[in-house]
Amino acid sequence: MDPRKKERMERMDGTVIRELAEKSRSCRGYAPTEVKKETLTKLTDCARLCPSGGNLQALRYKLSWESETNDRVLKATRWGAALPERHLPDPGKGARAYIVICLDTAAAAEATPAMYCDVGIAAQTICLAAAEKGLASLMIMNFSREGVANALSIDGRFRPLLVIALGVSAEKTALEERKEGMPPYWRDENDVHHVPKWPLEKVII
Numbered sequence: 001m002d003p004r005k006k007e008r009m010e011r012m013d014g015t016v017i018r019e020l021a022e023k024s025r026s027c028r029g030y031a032p033t034e035v036k037k038e039t040l041t042k043l044t045d046c047a048r049l050c051p052s053g054g055n056l057q058a059l060r061y062k063l064s065w066e067s068e069t070n071d072r073v074l075k076a077t078r079w080g081a082a083l084p085e086r087h088l089p090d091p092g093k094g095a096r097a098y099i100v101i102c103l104d105t106a107a108a109a110e111a112t113p114a115m116y117c118d119v120g121i122a123a124q125t126i127c128l129a130a131a132e133k134g135l136a137s138l139m140i141m142n143f144s145r146e147g148v149a150n151a152l153s154i155d156g157r158f159r160p161l162l163v164i165a166l167g168v169s170a171e172k173t174a175l176e177e178r179k180e181g182m183p184p185y186w187r188d189e190n191d192v193h194h195v196p197k198w199p200l201e202k203v204i205i
Contacts, residue, residue, distance in 0.1 A: 020128045022175065025195060027136035028079050028088040030167030035097035037065045039133065040166070044099060046129040047122040053114040058107035059122055062100040062152050062160075069152060073098050076147025077140050077163055082184045095138070095165035099126060100148055102158040111161055119161050126164055136169035178202075 040063040047061065064070055074095065080088035089095075101119055103111050111119075127137040140163040148160045171193050176182075178196035185195050 017128070020131045024127045024131040024137065025173045025175075025193075026138045027165070027167070027169045027171055027173075028138060028193070029090055029093040029169070029171040030095050030136065030165075031170040032092070033096060033168040035065055035135065035166055035168075037063060039135075040065055040097055040099055043126045043129050043133075043166075047101075047126050050118070050121045050125050052118050053112075056108060056115075056118075058104050058115065059118060059161075060102045060104045060158050062102060062154050062158070064098040064100070064152055065096070070095060070098060072151035073100075073148055073163065076144045076151055077165075078142040079138070079140065079165075081142060083187065086187070093170055096167035098166065099164045100152060100154070100160050101162040101164070102154065102160050105157055105159060111159070116161070123162055123164055130166055134168065135166050136171075138165040139163075140165060 044061045044063065047059075048057075052059070064073055071094070074089075080086055101122060103115065108115065123139050127139065130137045143160070143163050145160045148154070148163060149156075149158075154160065172191070173193045173195060176194050176196040178198045182196045185193060187193050
């Protein structure tokens with residue numbers, strides 16, 4: 001079989017998406033590797049093509065790739081709620097870029113439950129596209145909207161709904177089969193971040 005045809009068939013059966021989903025773990029520690037504006041623009045371009053309830057397309061995106069603004073965004077966010085004793089990220093391991101998903105209140109006065117579905121779809125698309133480019137990511141809901149808006153000089157018309165941290169991972173992560181009573185995630189003595197997931201037979205009902 002033509003290798004190119006074989007590759008296309010593999011992509012069609014979901015193999016690539018599954019690999020990206022496995023690779024795209026929530027990252028709370030980044031290497032000091034620059035993420036360029038051009039990369040963030042390409043990730044946002046993927047998100048704008050996503051489905052939107054009623055095709056309203058009320059989401060807008062604010063990009064941050066410079067260290068000064070990144071530091072300000074970091075101060076307005078909280079990471080790793082299940083590991084409060086760690087105060088993540090560790091010093092010097094903050095994200096090297098952010099994409100803030102915002103609601104354009106000129107298009108929709110309030111974020112409806114359906115619109116939050118749009119946010120999730122857009123965010124996951126960004127994170128999978130980032131994984132394809134060798135970047136790690138973290139979706140952050142625990143943040144100060146006012147703090148993020150001030151950090152990035154976001155116009156009052158746009159309401160921040162979700163923050164996505166991006167960069168090259170400086171962490172080691174291990175997927176685990178989840179069992180009853182396990183914590184949401186934990187770190188071992190070697191600082192490996194363990195992420196438990198229910199097995200397939202558990203989630204299909």
